Amino acid sequence: MKPSDISMDFNERPYIAIWEVTQACDLACVHCRACAQPKRHPLELSTDEGKRLIDEIAEMKLPVFVLTGGDPIKRPDLFELIEYATKVGVRVSLTPSATPLLTREIIHRLKQSGLARLAVSLDGSNCEIHDAFRGMAGSFDRTMEAIAWANEAGLPVQINTTFSRRNYDDFDSISRLIESKKIALWSVFFLVPTGRGKLEGVLSADEFEQIFANLYRLSRSANFDIKTTEAQHYRRYVLQQNVLMKKTETVKTSAHKPADTIGRSPQGLNDGKGFVFISHTGEVYPSGFLPISGGNIRMESLSRIYRESPIFRKLRTPDELGGKCGECEFRHVCGGSRSRAYAVTGDPMAEEPCCSYLPKGYVPSQMPAEAHQASPVLRVL
Secondary structure, three states: OOHHHOOOOOOOOOOEEEEEOOOEOOOOOOOOOOOOEOOOOOOOOOHHHHHHHHHHHHHHOOOEEEEEOOOHHHOOOHHHHHHHHHHOOOOEEEOOOOOOOOOHHHHHHHHHHOOOEEEEEOOOOOHHHHHHHHOOOOHHHHHHHHHHHHHHHOOOEEEEEEEOOOOHHHHHHHHHHHHOOOOOEEEEEEOOOOOOOOHHHOOOHHHHHHHHHHHHHHHOOOOOEEEEEOOOOHHHHHHHHHHHHHHOOOOOOOOOOOOOOOOOOOOOOEOOEOEEEEOOOOEEEOEOOEOOOOEEOOOOOHHHHHHHOHHHHHHOOHHHOOHHHHHOOOOOOOOOOHHHHHHHHOOOOOOOOOOOOOOOOOOOOOOOHHHHHHOOOOOOO
């Protein structure tokens, strides 16, 4: 059964589960939500606890399961966990760090263990930008090698890029470099100011829109898929542009993209809505960027936490959103980043702070009606 064939009720189960198997990592990334450290935590989930979690993932029939960190390669039982997940019918993606631990032999072994996709991070078009972002010299070169080794092993590749003030001007060069690689998906993250991520690194609403425009244009010709993380309003942008193109009769056929072995959700995901994050110690969060725990899998089942935890239930209620998000006609397909709203305001239901769109008829309380009427906002729908 293909992931896209699975009907999902996000009140019952998520589409994506991410398990932070460890916070140990040799990198010191400037945007790291986990503030990763060199050594493993003594209270990490054990191998047996990890397998019980995987059994739950299998029972819930979740299409996407990701092992992340820190650096997952720091766990000596990593291959055992992947092999076990494969055995019980769970397809696994992995996000290792581009350090000397990530070797050609490791990548081939990951493929042999049953790994379905390797995701590597690329945050700059050259060594200078990327290595400064990741806090380790040689990380850029190791990322390039890892992509080649994965291609050699027949292992599908995903590239993750986090955009912030540091690399905003490098977008065109990064996208050209990515276009030259054989990948299945470009996952574009937008900085959430949590962990090592700082508020001054967050892009403005207008800069979000510019990257959205660049991504949409690229999506029409790229031979790989593009998705965004913590930029739920990209879905609003795509809907607007599709309508505009139909009205102007400029719709063009998108480039052929190879079959995605992982699959994409047919519905819009958000923090706690189709998405769940399990920490290295078993805490269950709506997102790795939203540190409000709904419970711990050492105490109760993942499914119960996801379905019944007050924070998860609240996040799945778009009509409780505050500010302009609560009045936006796109709130059921977008909803804004709940993680960024929480990081900036302390309220996970506050409006998305990096969205320039004003809903139809919405007048911000701090702005006079006359100013609102004169505001040059995009309204296609």
